[in-house]
Amino acid sequence: MKALASRYLSLKIPVFVLAAGVFAGALTLVAVLAPFIAPYNPTNISSFNLADSEIAPLFLGGDDPRFVLGTDNQGRDLLSAIIYGARISLIIGAGAVLFATLLGMTLGLIAGYFGGWIDAVIMRVADVILSFPTILLALLISGIARALFPAAAEPEWAPIILIGAIGTHDWVQYARTVRASTMVESAKDYVRAVRVIGLPSRQIIFRHIVPNIMASVLVVATVNLATAMLTEATLSFLGVGMPPTYPSLGTLIRIGNEFMFSGIWWIALFPAITLVSLILATNVVGDWLRDRFNPKLRVRL
Amino acid sequence: MTMPPVLSIDGLRVDYPLADGNNFCAVDDVSLSIQPGEIHALVGESGAGKSTVGNAIAGLIDPPGRITSGTILIAGKPLGGKGSDGIRLGRDIGVIFQDPMTSLNPLFTVGSQIVETVSYHLRESARASKESAIELLRTVEMPEPERRFSCYPHQLSGGQRQRVVIAAALSCNPKLLVADEPTTALDVSVQAQILSLIKRLADERQLGVLLVTHNMAAVAQIADRVSIMRSGRLLESGPVSRVLRAPQHDYARNLIQAVPRIEAPLRRLPVLSEKDDVGTSIQTILETRLGRREAAGSDALLTVSGLTVDYTTRNWLRGGHVHRALDGASFSIRRGEIFGVVGESGSGKSTLANVIAGLVRPTSGTITFDGRPLGANRDRDARRAVQMIFQDPYSSLNARMPVGEAIAEPIRFYHLASSRADSLSRARTLLEAVGLSGDMGERFPFAFSGGQRQRISIARALAAEPSLLICDEPTSSLDVSVQARVLNLLKDLRDTAGQTLLFISHDLAVVRQMCDRVAVMHAGCIVELADCETIFTSPKHSYTRHLMSCVPSMPISDCPPTHKKNASA
Numbered sequence: 001m002k003a004l005a006s007r008y009l010s011l012k013i014p015v016f017v018l019a020a021g022v023f024a025g026a027l028t029l030v031a032v033l034a035p036f037i038a039p040y041n042p043t044n045i046s047s048f049n050l051a052d053s054e055i056a057p058l059f060l061g062g063d064d065p066r067f068v069l070g071t072d073n074q075g076r077d078l079l080s081a082i083i084y085g086a087r088i089s090l091i092i093g094a095g096a097v098l099f100a101t102l103l104g105m106t107l108g109l110i111a112g113y114f115g116g117w118i119d120a121v122i123m124r125v126a127d128v129i130l131s132f133p134t135i136l137l138a139l140l141i142s143g144i145a146r147a148l149f150p151a152a153a154e155p156e157w158a159p160i161i162l163i164g165a166i167g168t169h170d171w172v173q174y175a176r177t178v179r180a181s182t183m184v185e186s187a188k189d190y191v192r193a194v195r196v197i198g199l200p201s202r203q204i205i206f207r208h209i210v211p212n213i214m215a216s217v218l219v220v221a222t223v224n225l226a227t228a229m230l231t232e233a234t235l236s237f238l239g240v241g242m243p244p245t246y247p248s249l250g251t252l253i254r255i256g257n258e259f260m261f262s263g264i265w266w267i268a269l270f271p272a273i274t275l276v277s278l279i280l281a282t283n284v285v286g287d288w289l290r291d292r293f294n295p296k297l298r299v300r301l
Numbered sequence: 302m303t304m305p306p307v308l309s310i311d312g313l314r315v316d317y318p319l320a321d322g323n324n325f326c327a328v329d330d331v332s333l334s335i336q337p338g339e340i341h342a343l344v345g346e347s348g349a350g351k352s353t354v355g356n357a358i359a360g361l362i363d364p365p366g367r368i369t370s371g372t373i374l375i376a377g378k379p380l381g382g383k384g385s386d387g388i389r390l391g392r393d394i395g396v397i398f399q400d401p402m403t404s405l406n407p408l409f410t411v412g413s414q415i416v417e418t419v420s421y422h423l424r425e426s427a428r429a430s431k432e433s434a435i436e437l438l439r440t441v442e443m444p445e446p447e448r449r450f451s452c453y454p455h456q457l458s459g460g461q462r463q464r465v466v467i468a469a470a471l472s473c474n475p476k477l478l479v480a481d482e483p484t485t486a487l488d489v490s491v492q493a494q495i496l497s498l499i500k501r502l503a504d505e506r507q508l509g510v511l512l513v514t515h516n517m518a519a520v521a522q523i524a525d526r527v528s529i530m531r532s533g534r535l536l537e538s539g540p541v542s543r544v545l546r547a548p549q550h551d552y553a554r555n556l557i558q559a560v561p562r563i564e565a566p567l568r569r570l571p572v573l574s575e576k577d578d579v580g581t582s583i584q585t586i587l588e589t590r591l592g593r594r595e596a597a598g599s600d601a602l603l604t605v606s607g608l609t610v611d612y613t614t615r616n617w618l619r620g621g622h623v624h625r626a627l628d629g630a631s632f633s634i635r636r637g638e639i640f641g642v643v644g645e646s647g648s649g650k651s652t653l654a655n656v657i658a659g660l661v662r663p664t665s666g667t668i669t670f671d672g673r674p675l676g677a678n679r680d681r682d683a684r685r686a687v688q689m690i691f692q693d694p695y696s697s698l699n700a701r702m703p704v705g706e707a708i709a710e711p712i713r714f715y716h717l718a719s720s721r722a723d724s725l726s727r728a729r730t731l732l733e734a735v736g737l738s739g740d741m742g743e744r745f746p747f748a749f750s751g752g753q754r755q756r757i758s759i760a761r762a763l764a765a766e767p768s769l770l771i772c773d774e775p776t777s778s779l780d781v782s783v784q785a786r787v788l789n790l791l792k793d794l795r796d797t798a799g800q801t802l803l804f805i806s807h808d809l810a811v812v813r814q815m816c817d818r819v820a821v822m823h824a825g826c827i828v829e830l831a832d833c834e835t836i837f838t839s840p841k842h843s844y845t846r847h848l849m850s851c852v853p854s855m856p857i858s859d860c861p862p863t864h865k866k867n868a869s870a
Contacts, residue, residue: 188696188697189691189692189693189696189697190696190697190698190699190700192660192689192691192697193689193690193691193697193698193758193761193762194699194710195659195660196658196659196660196684196687196688196689196762197684197688197710197711197714197761197762197765198679198681198684198685198711198714198715198765199710199711199714203714207702207710208699208702211699211701211702212699212700212701
């Protein structure tokens, strides 16, 4: 414990960042353990009772002790829906980041290490992708996917389509970062040394370059996790993301939005608060990591 | 002289607080004084605290470090002070830093950077300060000062940039000039010019100069007095002629002896202390474990003929520009010899190393290695046979790989060991062979000093069991004493294991100590190639003679060497 405390002191993490980290961590834990923590399963339609619909939260005069945060228009427990919604948002966010990282890193390493025409081709494709707004590209991809694979219309497939759609746009950032870092590392003597030793490119890239550029990749990934979850929420809010039967936070906000002005504002508000604080916490941690690992800014820290 | 000394330091101590609550004492009880017109050299190895003294005088100690005791007086007054007669950095103290590339702002013309200082401190009008700036550029012997005034830093050479920095430092007629390694980043001939410029300015302007340097030869050339520092303390101080010839302190004596001499080659270079030089034990390991690979002889191991490298820069508007980095180089390296290549920066010597190592594709010309042509696309054997060590020991090792792993990597790749365990044990042997202990293999590069890292680089290159080892400026970023040890190791490799070396350096004294034959390069061409002895005793080409004349010579010390073994060797 003492060792842990001194390690914390030596890192000099600001209290605000630490609080954000703890909050994001706790929410993630709750989301992971959702089936054990949530009072109800919001995806099990047979467990709802329309008679329970639109009950106010307990602290707003709601009279049903079963529903702490009240219910939505279907009689679904809002607390459970938010926990499961956060879980879906996190899964899609993490999945999209993982997909984008793998794709972006692979292409960025190839472009940065080999250069020449293959670099030009990859980076021009990246430029084209970047000239599409994220939402438009995601709409396009989910539309095409649903047209091509009828099975993809099933709600179980929705997260995978979303991961693909968001990742297809986001890999460009990774590719650009990784390409630049790879070019810097390739010019250093330790890479030239292993080239003289005669190691094949594959081994040089994976054993020597990748470990040295991972710090910058991880920072981009953390910052991107927030934007990926935000994109997912936006798509779900627009109705092209998660279906109402498998609601993410964005879907819940959309459902709540319809009742917003009939006095039942809590259906939209609590998922929105959860989403905003999750994104904020992730951003705070991500920004701190970025400053921490950016050698140009490190002097000031 | 009745004038007060331009600088007097008394009992200076600088502390840096450490994370564990203790202090690291960078400078401890340093006292010295400089008279007007005197050049006082402060020498020592890296970490000795000599730059910290320079920074303390200029008030440039980075927090959290601070001056904990002692006084610094400039012309009898402390730095700072109230009113117009207080001592100001830039007006009363001029500072020159090591790297002329980074000490000028690339976005402003050099003239405007001098004008800025002049108009700020002396409150001169724009026209007057421009005139004084041009006058200053003339003073520092800048060719065509009117034209250079409106040049940007990147349009000037390294030497010209350093002249601009000196001009800016002198712009307000300071009493004291602090020069922190002013010539380290420069070529020999430029170095000689800058040193004589500093000497002339000190004489003409009655300027006191504190010359912080690790270069003993520079000290011998221009300084009046010298102080030798070690671990933050001043060991010895006195007139240059006395200290360099007959140093009193053991460390000072060893430090001065470790400087490679250009006058005559020694079999082994003297090192700082007995325990640092593994000497004979290394030789035994090299001989018994690595074995004698190549029989020395007169037949050529590597023959290069008509090697030319062009670098083409493409510009859409102005078309391609071709720069010929290497122009028709031809020579051959014999088995078991140390072949030296010497030249100034831009002479093409590193390009030559890169072409032979296979990192750069030649535009034309052929390389024959061991009777077979050696192109850019090489088979496994050819790649293994040519290995290289690099100049900067800090960037030439992968920071995220344990050093033992880095050494074992080529062993595994070329199947030189039967198993993973065997490859690691060979890595241990190699670490021992270069004078480190075998169990250091589990550590990461940051745990090692520059000299140790360079030994690790050598071990990694040897792991592939090369026939030819290319050394590209292997010791130019190392301290003198460390340099001596690394050079001795390379000598041992040749003497006991028969290793053939291609040794590239800009340091003529090091080349003299190391090489059997030497090629002198200038502007991409080999201008002279002969036995080392011949090159240094009777150089034929005018450029070679010019290079030799630029090397500042060290006085031969009168005192006997401290190690009897080295003396008899």
